[in-house]
Amino acid sequence: MTSAGVSDAVAPPPVLSRADRTVIGVLLVATFVVILNETIMGVALPVLLDELDVTAAVGQWLTAGFLLTMSVVIPVTGFLIQRVPTRVLFGVAMGLFSAGTLIAALAPGFPVLMAARVVQASGTAIMLPLLMTTVMTLVPAERRGAVMGNISIVISVAPAIGPTVSGIVLDLWGWRAMFLVVLPIALAAMALGLKWVSSVGERSDAPIDPVSVVLSVFGFGGLVYALSSIGQPGGSGSVTLWASLVVGVLGVVAFVLRQVSLQRKDRALLDLRTFGVRTFTITSALMMVMMGLLLGVATLLPIYMQNVLKLQPLTTGLLLLPGGLLMGLLSPFVGRLYDKVGPRILLVVGTVATSASLWFATTFTASTAAWFVLAFHLLLSLGLAFSFTPLFSSGLGSLPMRLYSHGSAVFATTQQLAAAAGVALLVSVMSARAATLAASGDAAGAEMGGIHTAMLLAAGLSLVAIVGALTIKGGKAEAPAGH
Numbered sequence: 001m002t003s004a005g006v007s008d009a010v011a012p013p014p015v016l017s018r019a020d021r022t023v024i025g026v027l028l029v030a031t032f033v034v035i036l037n038e039t040i041m042g043v044a045l046p047v048l049l050d051e052l053d054v055t056a057a058v059g060q061w062l063t064a065g066f067l068l069t070m071s072v073v074i075p076v077t078g079f080l081i082q083r084v085p086t087r088v089l090f091g092v093a094m095g096l097f098s099a100g101t102l103i104a105a106l107a108p109g110f111p112v113l114m115a116a117r118v119v120q121a122s123g124t125a126i127m128l129p130l131l132m133t134t135v136m137t138l139v140p141a142e143r144r145g146a147v148m149g150n151i152s153i154v155i156s157v158a159p160a161i162g163p164t165v166s167g168i169v170l171d172l173w174g175w176r177a178m179f180l181v182v183l184p185i186a187l188a189a190m191a192l193g194l195k196w197v198s199s200v201g202e203r204s205d206a207p208i209d210p211v212s213v214v215l216s217v218f219g220f221g222g223l224v225y226a227l228s229s230i231g232q233p234g235g236s237g238s239v240t241l242w243a244s245l246v247v248g249v250l251g252v253v254a255f256v257l258r259q260v261s262l263q264r265k266d267r268a269l270l271d272l273r274t275f276g277v278r279t280f281t282i283t284s285a286l287m288m289v290m291m292g293l294l295l296g297v298a299t300l301l302p303i304y305m306q307n308v309l310k311l312q313p314l315t316t317g318l319l320l321l322p323g324g325l326l327m328g329l330l331s332p333f334v335g336r337l338y339d340k341v342g343p344r345i346l347l348v349v350g351t352v353a354t355s356a357s358l359w360f361a362t363t364f365t366a367s368t369a370a371w372f373v374l375a376f377h378l379l380l381s382l383g384l385a386f387s388f389t390p391l392f393s394s395g396l397g398s399l400p401m402r403l404y405s406h407g408s409a410v411f412a413t414t415q416q417l418a419a420a421a422g423v424a425l426l427v428s429v430m431s432a433r434a435a436t437l438a439a440s441g442d443a444a445g446a447e448m449g450g451i452h453t454a455m456l457l458a459a460g461l462s463l464v465a466i467v468g469a470l471t472i473k474g475g476k477a478e479a480p481a482g483h
Contacts, residue, residue: 167317
């Protein structure tokens, strides 16, 4: 038993009411639908590059721009969750997502499709912090591992099966159908949510700080744009790249200083006192590494399978499906294990498996058998399944209740920024290396060489995650003071 709950030895932890279970269930379904769109572009990207006549460095913005928008909008959600009724905020989120999905289905070209992805991302950005804050508020500490296991299904499986869904739909109906298939599900989830979701937590009436919003746009936007410019003409010598990097760094520094000043009056857009908790800080950093690797590799893999191995979109999607199903099967099991053994053992297993899979991927060539790619993806999926649940549970569970909404927003902001950076960095490195090889006369092996270099970088970054996992405290996590 934990020292935080002596009475738990006498009485079992409270059971969630039917109303609370309904709220969490609806939010889970809605979150699954919106997060699915984070990787639904993966298998479709090679097709879209051809049909819309854009390069890989430009086309990757359909994913990186989606994630960048989320990283800019999410800081506002910690503020909104405390000030807007849950049902209203849910309606706004799903309304934006549905509108963006419809625009994407009707988009005549790349600019409109890019704009539609931004609208989609604005709705998606609200859903994840809203779900996390609701769960942390309603679910007792003794049962969070199991519930977070279900959330991990949403967070890990939705992006994992995105390539499968888009591969099947692409093969049957074309890229516009990817959005037309999702739209009725999103509308149904919105209708159910507006009927069943009730307000959670207490409301506050502090005004929003527009300066913080502007600083977050320039800070996060500048950093990701700089990373994306690596693969553009001019590469690391580009004036635009360095200007964006300077703007991004200065913007983030100014944003942080602004929040530190405002949080003394409880008016911060993003309360950074969450980083005063050691476990939260470490798990946030680990989540950034893992999400960057997941989304970056998820973008590279379909390009490798279709452009290098010459597999069809349907075949690509089907080969990636077992990994998504494995994560779905393992996540509840990992959640129950977390409640028994705590985060460290699970994280070490997860980060080691993830790293091993990425080093294995560095051996891929233009003639690698599809079964080896399947084995890689299964091992990667196993590693991610053992990582996400303990990261979310131990990170958010280490915070006092008053910081739940800000902790959820901070977690989601850093997570999405890292995912956007991961996509931008790996695709840019791939593009830059491929361009160098093509210029030297190795046009045939240029794309494979670019993918190999990007996978080497991903494998190297995965070693950082293993070191971080070893620094997490062992044993069962205790509920912090203030619950």
